[in-house]
Amino acid sequence: MNIKDIILELRDFEGAKRKNEIRDVVKDLKFSDNDYPYELISTFGDDAAVIGIDNENVILLAADGIWEKLIISDPWWAGYCSVLVNANDIAAMGGKSIGMTNVIGFKDKKIEKKILCGIKDGIDKFGIPMVGGHTHPDSSIPILSVSITGICKKDSVIFSNGAKVGDKVVFAYDLDGRIYKNFSLNWDTTTMKSKKLVREQLDVLNKIGEMKLVNSCKDISNPGALGTLGMLLEVSNVGAKVCIDKIPKNEDIPLIQWLKMYPGCGFVFTLPEENFKELKEILEDVNISSKICGEIINDKKLVVSYKGQKGILYDFNNEYICGCIDG
Secondary structure (H helix, E strand, C coil), rough: CCCHHHHHHHHHHHHHHHHHHHHHHHHHCCCCCCCCCCCEECCCCCEEEEEEECCCEEEEEEEEEEEHHHHHHHHHHHHHHHHHEEEEEEEEHHCCEEEEHHHHECCHHCCCHHHHHHHHHHHHCCCCCEEEEEEEECCCCCEEEEEEEEEEEEHHCCCCCCCCCEEEEEEEEECCCCCCCCCCCCCCCCCCCCHHHHHHHHHHHHHHHHHHCCEEECCCCCCCCHHHHHHHHHHHHHHHEEEEECCCCCCCCCHHHHHHHCCCCCEEEEEEEHHHHHHHHHHHCCCCCEEEEEEEEEECEEEECCCEEEEEEEEEECCCCCCCCCC
């Protein structure tokens, strides 16, 4: 496979392209009420919104809706993932999750029961309670959305928009997993693991934030490894050079499939090179492998290389993935 083929595959990837719609939502929901009593530290563009509640603490707010086709194909997995994806969003910000709420709507009681079993198993695995929500008993289509609240010290939050020119780009994965049945782009690393390890993997991001080891972070999600990095670059107003060959990878998975994968535990960081050794050791303690794969550059492009070939995956001077910044 050559670099042109890789770029064409990733640019046409539904997981990244469906993020384009975010811009049209964001531009209508910008909030600028000067009388608002709390500090809006970060809103759209981060894995969770950050709201200051006093001089030392913030709350983190996030939400995720589950694809209808996933709900229909595997209701249990949809319920479980509704917890997992939210837990990762709070962790990526350096926070600790404290509770979730949901919106559900199912006419088919059999599907609903499987969904709720998945949610219950996710609650048990990750240790985050579901504390409320709303039901649509007459919904014509299956609905599953979950919101989550987390907490963090104000000076420990890890933002998506903090990447600095000269930072190293680090990809980090739990490589010990398996493709979830019937979903070729779901890399399951949690269902077979102990509660202790899974929760420690979330908590390690809080430790990284407190130690101020990184300048930015996102959990790798639907856009895949490079699409997620692209979103981070976009909101940071920078670019990056990345060597695809260096991205940590399970050797049993084909490259393109891996680059599109939604991992149960996967993150991309940017940080000063001198901090990498300590970051790597902390991540290894919880079974997460990490490598320096590139560098942040001033030119707002994501330049990728593979086996000595080079090309531009995204040019943020002329295009966007999520469109969450002005201009």
